[in-house]
Amino acid sequence: MGPERAPGLLAGDTFNLRLARRSLGLLALCLILLPFADLAVTTHDPWAELGRMLDGLLRPDFLATESLAHAIALTVGFALWGTLLGMLLGFPLALLFHRSRLVRGGCAFVRAIHELFWALLLLQVFGLSAVTAIAALALPYAGIFAKVYAEILELTPRAPVDALPEGTGRLSRFAYAELPMVWARLAGYTRYRFECAMRSSVLLGFVGLPTLGFHLESAFREGRYAEAGALLWMFYLLIASLGWWGHRRLLPWLALGSLFLLGPWPDVDATLLWRFVSVDLWPRPLLEGDWTGLWRWLGDIPDLLPAIGNTLLLGLLGTAGSLVVALLAWPLASRHFGNSITRVMGKGGLVLMRSTPELMLAFIFLLLLGPSMLPAWLALALHNGALIAFLVARHADAFTLDGPPLTATGRYAYTLLPRLYDGLLALLFYRAETIIRETALLGMLGIATLGFHIDSSFAYLMFDQAFFLLLVTAGLNIAVDAIARRYRPRETSSHCDRRVPGDAAC
């Protein structure tokens, strides 16, 4: 037998090499499809605009916004009640989740439609009211809670149940030996979801509900950057101080107190509601049983296929971009690299990017760069990449490096990344569902994804078309989630624990 030949580029069958080939495949696909994306910069002087924005951020004007306190209170109130109702709906569903295909399907459907689209739909019935805002959060959250709670409950240790005396009832068993074992995890996830609800609640301002986002959008759009800066700082402050004002004992009082601010409650005409649900949402030819008419109706939807194509393309670009950002950014926040100053700055930057909702980021980039796919891509890549980088850095910090001292690149490429990469990729593929959800949403800023057509259909009161596009969006999300689940690294090594799904879903 002759000497063994060194393997060629990326050849070999180790776990990490397979992952590397998979990720490079993703990036290659992305490069091939890049010419189809509209990435033009259409503003004349983006740098001057950026300067004015930064100036606004550095010299915020906290007194410019009227009724700022009211907007903050509404933001918190919507988030609280949306999370609370989502939890109350989601928990019983979680108990049925693994037993009923119907429940799983229903949950996948409600969570596939973004909060803002729910808001657009509910807006038609309940107007610009708290009912719209709270239901828009509670419905998708119920689906998310059902899924994640079910996953957590599945991990309940068996030993306490086995120790119970024979003949113990189902309910007693659950209350004594099962629920207490996972209570901390359930509570932790609910708390995290409340933080997500705060971001979503801000976003509800984009469809006209009077939260912080409403004032933010108008301030940005009208170039009042000092006011916009103040509102952004306000938002970051609110998120950062969550641990302090979101105390377990304080939350019930906040929830009760906010009830007084949420009114006036809308009068809903039952016959109009019924008409909306049974007639307005469905294509007329379908209701009349006119099949050729239905075909024509379908053909009348403008640019359906390009919209689906753009949604998928942006989703793919966003996922690949997040991968690159995460790979580059995680060392910034890890204790294995840099010094204390770079780490504080790195962590701060990542938290800032992570806390800013994508739509907000995309909106800011849109003002800078003009309407194309570029601002949406940047926003998706930065937000999701930062989120993943933050979690990966936390993973990295759990390792102690022993062995000979290595250079920074040595540590990165030889000691740390090989242990972290499967976790990173798992997070990315979990995130793909969220990215495609948000991709559709970014259409509301004028990028020609499905969301753009949903938004304009609602604007022209073509509810049947809007509803159909919502169904298409939901179907697309469910399909992408299934694909991502298929390609997500499964044989994760021991350090990549099962906490991942909760952390990554938002």
Next chain:
Amino acid sequence: MSVATLVRFDAERLGHAQHTVLAELTLTLHAGERVALLGPSGVGKSTLLAALRRRLAQRAAWCPQEHGLVPPLAVYHNVYMGRLERHSALANLGNLLRPRRDAWREIQILCDALGLDGLLKRPVSRLSGGQRQRVAIARALYQAREVFLGDEPLASVDPHQAERLLAMIQTRHATCVIALHQRELALRHFDRVWGLRDGRLVLDAPVRTLTLADLDALYPDASPLTDGSRDGS
């Protein structure tokens, strides 16, 4: 004089669907007998105890090896779980919010006797290993059943305490089967020894006919020179 037979295995195979743990098992548990179950780790003591538990059903109090406690709940609630099946679901839920007065009094007396006084309200997660062990014993005693089945209930307590706990268990249960590693304890406080080795019952004899050396033979790793040194481990 005839003694009632509680459980009888007749050339039975114990184990999981694929994997036989104990083959050709033949033994009888008589009422009023105190049995020590000996053998190296992983030999099938837990499998035998689980089979006994299934046969005895409502007549056996059960103290499992890894305790099976619920760490976030208080000591009181963990002990109360021993009688979960005797109350309605509503009463059990109510007890989580506000302890039942009668149960509290009874559990308090029991815990005082086990050296757990003043710990009733403390979550089990904040107890030491030995304290957890005693909570698991308290829960089994609180069941107040005819037969006590314990899977190494004395593993993480010191030798003096082990004697005291064993005395408590045996005054409350005429019949018991307890897996343990302390062979001297087995000779002093039990009527009969069941010894397992290599997937079989190799020893089933009254204690008065046995010596420490007989018990040593159950452990393949024990050299005859270190006689007695394994006790209390």
